[in-house]
Amino acid sequence: MINRRDFLGSMLSTVVGAGALGIPRFSLAASGSDDPYDYILTAEPADISLVPGGVTHALCFDGGYPAPIIRGRQGKTLRILFKNRLNEPTTIHWHGLRIPIEMDGVPFLSQPPIAAGEDFLYEFVPPDAGTFWYHPHVNSIIQLGKGLVGAIIIDEAEAVDFDHEEVLLLKNWHVNDDGSFSEFTSPRNAARMGTPGRWETVNGQHKPTFPVPAGALTRIRLLNVDNTLIYNVAIPDHSAWVIAIDGSPVDQPYPLQVHAMGPGMRLDLALVTPVAGELVRIKNAKGRLMFDLVNLQAEASAFKRQTVPVKPLPANPIPKPDIEHAETVNFVFEWEGAISPADKDGNSDPKFWTINRRAWDKMTADYIPDPVARLVLGKNYIFNLRNNTPNRHPIHLHGFIWKVLNSNKKEIVPFHTDTVLLEKYETVQVAFVADNPGRWMYHCHVIEHMKTGLMGYIEVV
Numbered sequence: 001m002i003n004r005r006d007f008l009g010s011m012l013s014t015v016v017g018a019g020a021l022g023i024p025r026f027s028l029a030a031s032g033s034d035d036p037y038d039y040i041l042t043a044e045p046a047d048i049s050l051v052p053g054g055v056t057h058a059l060c061f062d063g064g065y066p067a068p069i070i071r072g073r074q075g076k077t078l079r080i081l082f083k084n085r086l087n088e089p090t091t092i093h094w095h096g097l098r099i100p101i102e103m104d105g106v107p108f109l110s111q112p113p114i115a116a117g118e119d120f121l122y123e124f125v126p127p128d129a130g131t132f133w134y135h136p137h138v139n140s141i142i143q144l145g146k147g148l149v150g151a152i153i154i155d156e157a158e159a160v161d162f163d164h165e166e167v168l169l170l171k172n173w174h175v176n177d178d179g180s181f182s183e184f185t186s187p188r189n190a191a192r193m194g195t196p197g198r199w200e201t202v203n204g205q206h207k208p209t210f211p212v213p214a215g216a217l218t219r220i221r222l223l224n225v226d227n228t229l230i231y232n233v234a235i236p237d238h239s240a241w242v243i244a245i246d247g248s249p250v251d252q253p254y255p256l257q258v259h260a261m262g263p264g265m266r267l268d269l270a271l272v273t274p275v276a277g278e279l280v281r282i283k284n285a286k287g288r289l290m291f292d293l294v295n296l297q298a299e300a301s302a303f304k305r306q307t308v309p310v311k312p313l314p315a316n317p318i319p320k321p322d323i324e325h326a327e328t329v330n331f332v333f334e335w336e337g338a339i340s341p342a343d344k345d346g347n348s349d350p351k352f353w354t355i356n357r358r359a360w361d362k363m364t365a366d367y368i369p370d371p372v373a374r375l376v377l378g379k380n381y382i383f384n385l386r387n388n389t390p391n392r393h394p395i396h397l398h399g400f401i402w403k404v405l406n407s408n409k410k411e412i413v414p415f416h417t418d419t420v421l422l423e424k425y426e427t428v429q430v431a432f433v434a435d436n437p438g439r440w441m442y443h444c445h446v447i448e449h450m451k452t453g454l455m456g457y458i459e460v461v
Contacts, residue, residue, distance in 0.1 A: 066150065358456065360454070
């Protein structure tokens with residue numbers, strides 16, 4: 001079933017404008033079989049070019065960066081044969097997908113780590129359409145930092161009306177001028193907002209310009225696959241509409257102004273590209289300043305769109321929580337500020353962050369800490385997420401999609417998400433139905449925060 005597709009790993013589409021044909025750049029091509037959504041995915045060391053004249057000894061999927069885009073269809077079985085060709089164990093987590101716990105990719109909690117040289121078949125039926133991504137959950141600072149990140153796109157059960165698509169991965173690399181890696185973390189930065197990289201890229205290129213067909217109704221899928229940075233996405237000189245947040249369609253599309261994306265978060269936009277020769281400039285807003293992320297340059301095409309059809313994408317089948325009868329569970333995210341004693345070899349494992357006054361302990365095959373909460377299968381819950389720190393935290397729960405209800409800092413039009421960006425000293429309420437049994441990881445997606453305490457898991461039984 002899978003072996004006949006071994007050739008797919010090297011078939012990256014680099015055709016200019018391929019998205020207009022329904023195959024985005026960097027997508028794994030489909031075979032000629034009846035089921036185009038089976039893939040081979042290999043994690044392996046690879047040399048890539050990021051900075052001019054430099055070589056970066058990265059960790060990549062299928063030998064390069066950006067990683068192949070995996071595409072599935074809503075409600076249809078997706079089979080991905082994963083091959084670990086690293087020199088250490090790893091797993092793959094499918095961020096944002098509501099799938100069985102056995103496929104969630106958290107070592108020990110949901111599956112044994114996949115040893116070097118071993119293979120594992122991930123097989124699941126994605127219930128939701130949208131923009132998601134995949135990454136390891138082992139040695140995350142290094143494995144993600146060195147390039148093991150990629151997009152997984154689940155197409156709607158029925159095709160939606162777009163002429164073109166761009167999938168754009170935002171990542172700031174920890175590299176020196178010669179392409180070698182710099183330090184990924186330090187205790188000082190881990191106790192604050194994390195250690196930023198110094199080479200900002202979109203799809204592995206620094207401030208690139210990508211060609212797009214003119215006059216095309218275009219879906220832009222933005223993914224923040226960075227370890228640390230929060231991007232404030234804006235398109236100041238061109239009209240764009242927000243159509244989905246973190247994979248979930250919004251009830252009513254609205255004009256993009258500035259949208260904050262913490263690590264792990266995604267944003268889908270709809271726009272009509274300008275006439276040939278003009279640019280769509282996508283920027284990162286920092287205060288009143290706007291910095292270039294990526295330009296899309298319109299080239300002559302047969303498309304003649306004038307305006308964006310302002311209608312919502314088809315809603316995903318997310319269970320509707322019964323707010324009136326939901327049980328409230330409180331979570332407080334705080335700074336501990338302690339450093340664990342060095343072990344017998346002189347190594348130290350700093351712990352700076354806590355959930356309900358507990359810092360995450362190490363997890364092994366023989367030891368799994370207690371959950372931060374136990375939920376009853378099928379019951380309705382409201383999580384009260386309270387950030388008691390002067391830092392921002394993108395809080396992510398595996399296996400579920402929340403409905404964001406309100407905030408003490410800003411007005412909220414309720415929307416669905418799997419990752420909530422908590423502003424400093426902000427409290428946000430989210431609701432959901434605990435309909436997916438298992439032990440589900442629950443953490444901040446600033447990877448240094450996660451690794452220094454801000455992680456736990458929810459058990460649903």
